[in-house]
Amino acid sequence: MLYDILIAPFADFAFMRRALVGSIALALAGSPLGVFLILRRMSLTGDAMSHAILPGAAIGYLVAGLSLWPMTIAGLAAGLIVAVGSGVVARATILREDASLAAFYLISLALGVTLISLRGSNIDLLHVLFGSVLALDDATLILLAGIASLTLAGLALLYRALVIETVDPGFLASTGRAGGPTQMAFLGLVVLNLVGGFQALGTLLAVGMMMLPAASARLIARDITSMLAIAAAFGIASSYIGLVVSFYASLPSGPFIILVAGGFYVGALVFGRAGGLLRNLKPKRHLEA
Template structure:
């Protein structure tokens, strides 16, 4: 049993790099997902995850499978979609969720079109689903750098970010940090989607950001507790996904996200803060 858990990482360098990259993403993406969930912006995270695709595709067309070009293109495209959706929503003709849906569909179609026309099916699969087992040293440095910047920035804006989640009107009335906090947070979302894209692809990167975060809500109420549990869930899911992928020769990225999904389904059933099992249990008289 111990050999099955340790041997893949002890014997193969690509498994060790995949483990380091997955754990780095697991440290920084789930906290971002917690705040997306608390701010009711979960669908925005999904939309922005797909929005980076055309930028990554343009980077691919200009420089091939260049880490720098695809990352820079994805970052620029994600920010452009976030800003454009916000500007359209301010016109009050349509709401922000509808404008995000429009940009999300346009970005996804454009990205797939660009890669399909000028690349191969292998290139398209690499962009959409990533290749965590093919992470090299440059990709690991990028992921680790983004994780370090994200965690440091989150620590700096933690208090206004939490306050904005629960009482944004009060934050606007007592501080000028409301708008800067929102903009900084959007940049962190895009940065972490770019980091996740390197390992899990554009379609799977948002999964490790949101599924552990949503799962944690069924167990704890505090923001700090949700962040800690979400990171732990992402850690365990990453290791489990890598091991299952190695031993059974199945795709790694989807397996990691499925592991997150298994814990999400378990939390929906057994979570102590609103799980189906606890809701069915009889309660005492006048108990909330």
């Protein structure tokens, strides 16, 4: 009985297995990036960057139609241009990073929508924006797995510098020049994951997979190691539960995975022991020292 409900959809249907593997790969790589985005107070950066990718994906689409590699490579290029461009503007002008990123992504979004409307219908635009987790082919799956591996390896290499740069950027700046490259490499990984994510879940929902598990973990965990682990666990659980429920309820899978992640978030918001709402309602006890 339990097997029928929980395992059979994946045993019986290849598209469900692919969807699960693809979304788990996204969760594994995206959630730690989301943790650092939140700790760096850059929670909206993922959203902004996801728009920045659009004109690249649109150019890839105009040149080669709905195919994986042209859209991926062009999307990656557009995202990196915006990441580097807004970083350079923030360092060289009076504008802070948030303002320069906002300017870049708004221009990008307008450009992307214009480019897509040059050819194709609204349905095509919906594919770019919302993806289709149930239609992952081998090439996409390999891309997602490759991106996840690269991201985890990259984060392992960046980890120490990234933590220091987040806690005390002035300290890192006073000891050398590692700060700038660290931030750029980190943003590069964010772009890479959003590009991977728009294949499976679409640009908008890929950001949800990055940010929602991380925000939930922030409410629960008291140190960064457990925050990373909890975020990844929420991401994987959201993928699995979202796929199973949407399978039986005939709901769209991509958005439903994000809704499940949103459910975890609401739970953490209420019950989170590190920063949830109920924590404030408990009768206050205090210690001797």
